Amino acid sequence: MITIGFDIGGTFTDIVVEDDATRKMTFLKVPTSTGRPAEGVATGLDMVLERLGLGAGDVAGLLHATTIATNAILERKGSLTGLITTEGFRDVLLIGRQKRYNTYDLYLDKPEPLTRRRHIAEVSERISYAGEVLAPLDLATVDRCVEGFLASGIETVAVALLHAYANPAHERAVRARIQELAPHLSVSLSSDVSAKIREYERTSTTVANAYVKPIVADYIGDLRTALSARGLPTDLHIMQSNGGLVTPELASEFPVRIVESGPAAGVLMAARVGQDEGVRQVLTFDMGGTTAKLGAVDDGEPVIAPGFEVDARHFRKFSGLPLNIQAIELLEIGAGGGSIASTEAGLIRVGPKSAGAYPGPICYMRGGTAPTVTDANLVLGYLDAAHFNAGAMTLDLQGARAGIAREIATPLGLSVEEAAWGIHAVANSNMETAMRVISVERGRDPRLHVLVAFGGAGPLHAARLARSMRIPRVIVPIGAGVGSAIGLMNADHRVDASLTRILHLSPATVPQIGAILADLERDARAELARLSEKGNVRWLRQAYMRHVGQGFEIKVDLPETVADPSAYVTAARMAFQESYRQIYGYVDDDAEIEGVDWLVTAISPSRAGEAAPASHAPPAAGLALKGARPVYFPEAGGFLEAQVIDRYAMVPGEVFAGPAVVEEGESTTIVLPGDTVALSPSGHLVVTIDQRS
Structure with missing residues (x-):
């Protein structure tokens, strides 16, 4: 029997299959289907089973991480949401907190609430901070709220009454009345979602839960239907932001808990890798096709925060929508392989917009016309056009060069290679800024940490990021390109x-x-x-x-x-x-x-035993070197002949000096001149950074 973990990203869906008897794993990346994500997932599972020669009856369990709640909030594509609050507190979301993310900006844009003011209604009631009823709930005011919501086409309702964390009786009475008058409306109570002090944060969290609740419930329902039609298990488990697994029913009821679903799984994987290598202080770097996620592991454990912000701007606190739930500490930015490069005022900009899987980067040959980070990395020689994604895709080098020339190089008077390097460098700079926030600004000395890099693009950018941050070592885990999906197996x-x-x-x-x-x-x-x-x-x-x-x-x-x-x-x-x-x-x-x-x-514990790496026949020493190719290194003034190394043929004890490119099915690791790379006894790549550079 096997267990399958799958993580849906903005560009690729990562799939890990683990044999329950041997604990050996195999990996697969398939393009994410944006139109019908549930059907796309089921189709991806069909591909996996066919490739492995297995049937639905061989699947014992499914573990899932998804960005559907995150994307609904970021893209403002959730359901039309109404809010019921205590009389006099209608503007709690608009007022927010007095703290500003930019003290001196007189025209500061505050985070846009997920519901509009005209969809916020008040009821007559009052409870004290100690839970005493100061004024009883007037059900007639609840009736008027529901009438207004029905007239406005509201699909889902958040109820956040003053001090409901101390006494939820009035909120529960409001829910009962709504279910009596309009049973089709979805209802979220703050006393269920976030029974904590601080009115603004509690209300924001409850509204976010209501906003994505119908979408997540529909998605999970569609997914279970698609799985059932194929004879696959429907009692899948879903990753939460706190690093734990829950049932589909709980995820549908409290979808705000799965907003950081995939990234949280990645940090779990990084913590496990740190244990393998005897490292307890870890910085995590997960770069995929759409975003880059940075986190931390302190003393061997992922850092759990009491809340976080979504849609934050420039990494600044109070610039996003607060969610008052337990979550693994993460910082997410719009910098991935599919991030689109453009020019503005004579400068190169990268992200936050992404080409996604469709149309994708120009080199994917799916109709994309805007140059991306992946196109730049191909031009720089970091990627092999003939063997991308384990050979499942062939990349168009000439198309990438033409796109970068048209959109970046010619307008700025640069060569194609200089423009490609500019795209790569700007993406690195954005991630370095974020890494400083997650490390130095939060009291962590990066020189005393190890960087665990994963995601399809993470290992490609990690060495340069580590060098700029003075991080002494980079660890690239087994199956780095599907790291978050592997993290599901450890949850x-x-x-x-x-x-x-x-x-x-x-x-x-x-x-x-x-x-x-x-x-x-x-x-x-x-x-x-x-x-x-x-x-x-x-x-x-x-x-x-x-x-x-x-x-x-x-x-x-x-x-x-x-x-x-x-x-x-x-x-x-x-x-x-x-x-x-x-x-x-x-x-x-x-x-x-x-x-x-x-x-x-x-x-x-969700599963007994320990996870094991993907199985490969033990190679003989000296077989890892595949050849060489020109790779762009600006510190060397241009292209250098870099060793190309087959990760699957490496053995512990072999050390390769940079410049080098280490290739595997789902990701590529760049080793800079002066750095070295070796395979640890645990099977992870360890890149030692030249501290003199």
Whole structure:
């Protein structure tokens, strides 16, 4: 029996097939179908099974990562959404926060909400921050909201009432009334989606969930129908932004949790590679056809953030739409192999627009006319036109040269090679800026980290990115071109249950804390039951704490038991002070501490055993060198003869000096002059960067 993991990207769909008995994996990349994504996925699975000589009955399970929710938000192609809020709070999304991502821009563009003001309605009710009902819910105002929504053609409704995190009764009554009057409307409650303090973020998260809910539900329904028609399993598991797997039902109910589905899986894979190589401090670099995603692994574990922003501008906080959910820390930019190059005011611009899979880069010969990063890399000799994507595609070098000449070189008075290098360099510069944000600006010294590069284009750009950031080593994993799909194989089922209760940290409040954590554990167990999980479960109990009077919190690991209140407070206080001192360099040991958000996480292994690399016959030393070809290196003044190395023929112990090109089925690794590359005993490529350059 086999398990299949598939990650739908903007340009390619990456597929990994793992034999459940031997844990050997095989890989495949197929162009993403943009018109009917569910049918495109099913067709891709047909291709995989046919290629392997297997049938639907051989498939034991399916693991899935998708960008459908992300794209719906970024492209503003979600469902027409209505918002119901407390009387007097209609403009909460428009007001947002007072903080500006550019202090001195008087004409600052704020993030555009996912619903329009005319689709925001108010109901008469009021609940205090402590959960007390100050004014009862007036159902007549709910009726008027529903009447207005029906007249406007609203398809989905978000309900975010003031302080609903403390008492969800009014929100639940609103949902019951909507279901009574308009049962066809999809409804999302803030108390279900994000039961946390801070009105703007909670409302934004709930609206985002409602905005993509019908689209994601339809997609998952279509996918399961297509799978069923082929006799394939329909109980697939879907990756969440927090790095855990959930059922299709939960993903349909809370689609905001899968916004960073594919990128999160990639970071899981990078953490696993770090374990293989004995590295605990890792920066991750995932460059595909449409975007580049950067993340971090601290002390061997992916960094989990309490929330993130989508559609952020220039990597600046407060420039995007906040989503108040647990997610692996990531920074995403519009720089991929399909990113379109253009000129503006005599300068080369790259991205964020992408040619996607169709029409794709010019060299794909599918009708694309705009030059892209992939076209530039082909002209520079980094890609082999005859053996792209494991030989499944042939690239048009002359077409790429002509397109770059027409759109870039001639307008700027450059040679085609200079223009191609300019495209490559600008893309690298954009990614370097993002890498500085995820590393230096967040307290990480890149010189003390290793860069794990994956995605179809990541290994091609990684060495130069590492050199500019002074990162000493680059690791290119087995199956780097389908890294996120491999990450699915390493994922566990994960449930996060959280809520807001502001409590001073003292022995007197420990019983309340214990009751809160017990309630959250009960909620997490209920979700695990929906996942049909009955195996070993690892529990994490955490809180977001602060000094009394502060406005923001830091995450703290809590003791396992509340049996001894004094010991509990002492341990929690020490954990908070240690984290606070690590972040800020100083802590007031006598200041009062309070907990704000309480979090219980349940992690259950989704599959037993360990993943293994793709199987190849053990090669003999000396067979890896395939030949040589001219490759452009500006530091050398132009083209150099670079060794071309077959990754599958490399053996541990062999070391190759740059300039070199290491080729494999799904990606290509560039080794710069002065750098070296070798195969580790774990099977991963290790590029050692020349620190003198």
